Amino acid sequence: MMTMTPEVEQTIIHYYPQRALVSPLDNADISWDYDTDNRSLKALLVDLENLDPDLRPGTRCNYEISEELVLFEKVRLQLSYIGPFAALNYGLPQDLDEDGRERVRRLESMLAKHGFQILNDDTLDEVVPWIQQGTIQNATVWNCLFVHPDA
């Protein structure tokens, strides 16, 4: 079942024109037209730091197409550089207590306010059928928007 939205699909087609999962940074023909100067990202960061002053960078990214932030010690927020997309605690156990859930709700509402689309695990796990070459076959939405394999 396809859960990819048209925005996600168009973003992937734009940044992976050769149908290969390779870093867009290595393709000089690609125009990075989303949030070029990271203005949106920085505006979000200001609010996130108010939400959790102890926010820190995570290490699950490679900074090519996304970066990760750790909030409240256990919430991992992945922010894509190539589109207004975010992932929360992807692939990690959802064992938040009531406090944690409330904080995630606040975080989700803040991301929505800044125009970020939060992608759920089903969407992130979806294989992108037209990516046929590159570091792996069967690249998923997660691979295309957030973290290339072996990052």
Place this chain on the structure above:
Amino acid sequence: MRTGGVHKGAPGVVAQPGAKGQPALPREPLGAANLMRLVDGLAKGYPDRVFGTETGRKSAEWMASQMKAIGLEPAVGDSFLQAFTWDIAGEAWPGQNVAGILRGTDPKLADEFIVVAAHHDSQEDTRQGANDNASGCAGVLAIAQALAKDPPKRSVLFITFDGEEGLRYADKYQPGRRGSKLYAAEPLVPLAKTALLVNMDMIGQVHLERGARSDIHQWASRDSFAKQVLARASKATLQPGETAVSGYPEQHDQAQMFSTDAEPLYRLGVPTVNFLSGRDLDNHAPEDDMGRVIPERIAQYAKLCHQCVVEGANHPESLSQMGITPGGLMPTYPLIRANKSAGLQVPEEEQLRLTDLGSRLPEFKAASKALARALLEEPAHAQAAGIDLAALVEAHGGLVKEPVLAAVRAHHAELAAAHRDVNKNDAAARKPLLAKLKATEGIEDILSGAIYIQKIEKAGAYYMQQVPERLAELNRGARRLGLSAALKDVVFKHDVVAFAPTVSADRAVHIARQTLAGLGMEVGAAAFALISPEVAAQTEQGVAKADLQTIDAAILSRAEEATGRGRLARGACRPMVLDAVLTAQLSGIKGTGAKWVENFAAKNRFTDFAGILKDVAPSAEVKAKLSDLAEAMIAKPSAATAVTFYREFFTQMAGAPDAVQSLDDLRGLGKPGALTALLEASAERARGEAEHGVVAAAADDPMVATLSAIRAFVSAAVELNALFDQERATVRPDVSLAQVKAAIDKAEATAEQMGASDVAKEIGAFSAWLTPFLALEGPAKLQAKTRVANAQAAQAGFRPLWSKYAERLPGAELGLAAGDLGSAINAFRALKPKADALEAEGRQDALVERHMKQLAMLATVEGALNQLSSAPSPKAEANLRAAQPQFEALMGQDGARWLQDTLKDLEQLHRLDEVQMGRGARGGPLSVVAVRAALGREGRR
């Protein structure tokens, strides 16, 4: 009561009485002299203050007297003592917590509390227990003295717990923390309003010989508020040359929470800062006397604790503004709190993995150490990151510890910020930064993983659950820095899969089902109160279907009257019956009385009652009384005033039926009034279609509408109550949580319709609470079935293979099938001794022959399965297929279907491998060997 040490009399430790009746407070409460006086007062005044002893009791009274002298408000009614018992070997031993309150000064924050705690009992093997824990009690009293002089914004509860120390009794060790557990179950201030716990256990013997505050154990909970409080307090009280404390939440030593009184509240989600020190000396020994308490250290530590309380108590944001909800999932319901706490255990399914990882802990430690060493020995890694790692480590005593990791993280944050300043299209500028970031992240991952794993002292502890995540960090870091060889043959793919949520689905559902049983009783009792509050107060039973008849009768009577289709006869006024009916209508409708009375008044005109009373009241005294009641009812229409009036009115009118008649006549209705109709309804009730027709025809009648609303709520309560097994205090086994939720929602809707908003809100909270459990019910059922099936499979010897498959296949159906197979094989195996016995008897009949044949077939099937289990290969699969006829003969059609499904599953696994492992290019389906390799380490070793 046990006998214990002799009370030698405690010296007075509070300063001279204050002026003008003010409490006596020392000039420098947090000074060493005052603290040592307080320690001395408890330690030497009450040695051997073991739980349950006379001295223990007196030491609690002494603590209470100190709190009183400070001017604290008693926290338990007019007493400072919270009494409880500890059941040891069937004997109830008495204990006392001691608690006093200092009210906050900010009207908006004063209803929130900081809890400042220590334990006042001592351990059996010690004498004075000076450090453990007269020092903590001195801290509590000194902080109270200091804050009494300058009260903070929030209120503060000062409490010392009894029974913290465990006891040996009848050759058994009885774990302690009884007073704090009792407090968690019966808090003296609302848990939902408890902003912070500051617990002190041994603060008199802080070791600063190495000159670093980082050697002190100070632990904040995971909550960012507690962490902020500790960080701010630490910064504010740092002495020249000291470094900041290191007790931050990621450390596995958070387990220290679980050996102190901090545990019960911490588990319930209360932000906690726990102070614990002196563990390098034997605190449970006679040597723990006054000589062990170091005056300057206890003063230094008490100031830090005091500052924590001040930071927490004066924080300007309320709990709701901070998004903190202490007390867990359902703060208003104690049972879920207890069960939530119990649910922190590792699920059974994950316990096996935990054990496996624990057994390999030495390998992980050695590998992570080697990895960290490789990182330090090759400067190129640090150079690539742009960080002087060697100097950092050197600056921290040559040890790879948290401060080094913190510095690397800070560097990481700087690089990330710099990277955000570069235009995304500027690849040339980004790439060097990316290389630095990659190296920095590699170092950070290795340090984080290695530090954590090195700190684990023993396998099986709860913090082992984080090991997969830490191993993933090590893997990732090693890969980034090209050091993966260090982890080869140590960390496998399956090891880095995070553990499932801490509460398994079936356990969570079990908790929910048990918890809801209480709700059935509560709503049932609320509905019962509508019918008879007096009886409801005396019974724990909920409403039953029979109770609805009373209401049905009232509705019918009123409807007959309203439509003029009634068959009601006039009768004498019967106050007893009337009282019951009025009670049914009015007294239970808490919060809805005004609305109900409004409807009622529209039809019955209370002013007429008041008017008629003036003429018919039997005496001036009664007349005046009824008049007053009527006026009160008119002035303030409510259920309470109406009931009071009607009860008195009809009690007085008992002997004057004409009065009731004249009342109706006066009202000009020309037919039986509502009151008379309700009265007579108890004597004559018609049933059947005609009745329903009458009620339907009178649907617009306000009285009928009101009574119908009540009836709907009572009916919903009856339905809800019927879903529970009251004896077992849980939901009936044949009832799903979805059904319970539907019944709750109905009760909520009918309560709202009735106008009982408070009741509806309360019920609605349960509905919201229950919602997440609904999604767990399906998995829980499968989980429970799988568990049984897996146990059967394990008994038959096939668990390892099939449980591995079950993990990979949707629905775990294979695990269930494996269980069925295991069960069948066990049954056939049981034939063997029977067949042997028959053979020994020399019998050669058909039964023996059948048994022997079955055993032979079993041997074939078992052989094929064992082969697949122990050495999986295409050939083993082929052998299993070849054994299919025997399989079918043994197990019939079900067995045949099982085998077919199994073989299909195997094919599906092949497909999964092709997709997930990317090995399809090799051509052809993969063997089970490849599956095993994908699943875990067996295939690689």
